[in-house]
Amino acid sequence: MTSIVIIGAGECGGRAALSLRDRGFDGAITLVGAEDHPPYERPPLSKDGIVAGADPRFIANLGDYADKSIELRLGASATRLDRVNRAVELDSGERLPYAKLLLATGARARGLPGDQAECPRVLSLRTHADALHIREHLTHDSRLAILGGGFIGLELAASARRLGAYVVLLEGLPRILSRGVLAEIAAAVAARHEAEGVDIVCNARVETLCASDEDIRLTLSDGRVIEADMLVVGIGSLPNVELAAEAGLAIDNGIAVDRHLQTSDPNIWAAGDCCSFPLAHYGGRRVRLESWRSAQEHALIAAANLVGASETIAAVPWFWSDQFDLTLQVAGLSTGGTRSVRRDLGNGAFIIFEMNDVGLLLSASGIGPGNAVARDIRLAEMLIASGRSVDPAALASPDIRLKALLAA
Structure with missing residues (x-):
């Protein structure tokens, strides 16, 4: 029987598995995910996940996967890709054979170098568990420091202020949202945050970071000292390409795929945050997009092409952010x-x-x-x-x- 294995049980991987059944694929489907939760949407993590400690917004119920004969392997990680014999090795030692493979391994938060990253009060926000951990430290009048003025940092700042926390946001560049957002838009966002009491510090250079089990102390290059109960690092992400790279697949700011999401191996596709692809609207420029809509669109294209179609990436990039x-x-x-x-x-x-x-x-x-x-x-x-x-x-x-x- 033809089998398809999907590595990565996030939004993209989960929707691809469900779409395969919608397209009439009747072979075996195995969906492997490192988290204990079935696939869920990540945008709410910085919003309701923080403010209300809400449960994940699952893209389907567990029963839906069972009804569609999709085997979920949760709490499992792929450790090796054997392209010659078409098999994926899991951290349990089990080997999953495949006829076709979809890599939807996503991305991870870029962390701080050194020992500071191991401090329990230095956190990042990427998973539901991360959101719950951060919320545990957020109370009225608690002190939150955020490193990074991108979307994650700003959305978290807005949510923390709603809970009554004092927030200082540190951005190393001259303005927030310097990647992909025009200066005039960024200025409007900054003004709204400052009106809500968020202390935004641009051109911030962290000289020293002293982290303990009780608090955080940051010293900036201008001599300013930031004391906080918690530091959340939001300085970008890294695509999870290690599995693909070790297997010899082409890498270019992510797993390199063509306009059909096919990798350099004709039996392997990649989709979502982990891959880079050419955009026809922009002269074939290769990009890697981290967005909710892109994950959904890639899931449908990958599913179609895994069963023999030849659909291409044609959508215009789109993303959004809610703050206050x-x-x-x-x-x-x-x-x-x-x-x-x-x-x-x-x-x-x-x-x-x-x-x-x-x-x-x-x-x-x-x-x-x-x-x-x-x-x-x-x-x-x-x-x-x-x-x-x-x-x-x-x-x-x-x-x-x-x-x-x-x-x-």
């Missing part, structure tokens, strides 16, 4: 943009469009309360996908509907 009452949404990639156009939507909401020299729309970044920018970002995403030049004046005018531009 603000929602930030970004469609596309701004790399290569030479002109910016702002569209004001009222009530403090606005969108910045990035275009190239010939008027091709590359990205749209919006921020505002609630769903204020959602519709226009969705339409902008469709404009980007169309590959057409757009009149900058029309983009700037709130009186001209983006839907009309799309239909033109």
Whole structure:
């Protein structure tokens, strides 16, 4: 019987397994995951996972996997990939044979070097267990230090403030959200955080870190001393490529795949946070995306191609972040943009469009309360996908509907 093994029981791996059955695949499916939980969504971890200590938001019930004859191997890790004999070795010593293999190994939080990473009060946020551990230390008037001004750090800061904690966020670069978010959008986010009492320190250089079982003491290069009950490190992530690399698969900022998510081995695919792939909309530029939507889209494409289809990655990158009452949404990639156009939507909401020299729309970044920018970002995403030049004046005018531009 044809068998498919999926390594990685996160959002991508779980949805790929379920999609295989939806596509009529009737062979054996084994889904291997290192956590004890079945696949769940990770975006809520920095929000409800912190504020309410909520249970994971599972993508399916355990019974659904049983009903679809999907074998779950939870609390298990793959330690070796035998490409010659098409088998995966687990940490238990068991070997799982496969006809086709999907690597959905995800990414892990980038940690601090040295012994500080082992301190019980130096934490990261990547799993449900991480969220519960952080929440244990968050009480009214507790002191939280966050290292890193990216999405994880900022979302955590917003959640901690809702619980009444004092928060200082340290960013080593001149501004927060320096990766993938325009400066004007980042400034709006920073202003909202500061209004809520978050102490944001940019250009922060940590000279010394003294961590004990009781507290954390950080000394910055300017002499400022930060004392906290807990330090959460949010300085990026690393794709989990070790299994693939040791097996000789091509690596390029992740497991390198083609536009069909196929690796350098024709019997192995990779999807989600662990892989890098070419984007047709951006001249074949190879990217690695860590986003909820990308994980879902990759799952469906991988499942289709594992059973003989030839689907390609065609979606425009999209991601979002909720912080306090603000929602930030970004469609596309701004790399290569030479002109910016702002569209004001009222009530403090606005969108910045990035275009190239010939008027091709590359990205749209919006921020505002609630769903204020959602519709226009969705339409902008469709404009980007169309590959057409757009009149900058029309983009700037709130009186001209983006839907009309799309239909033109």
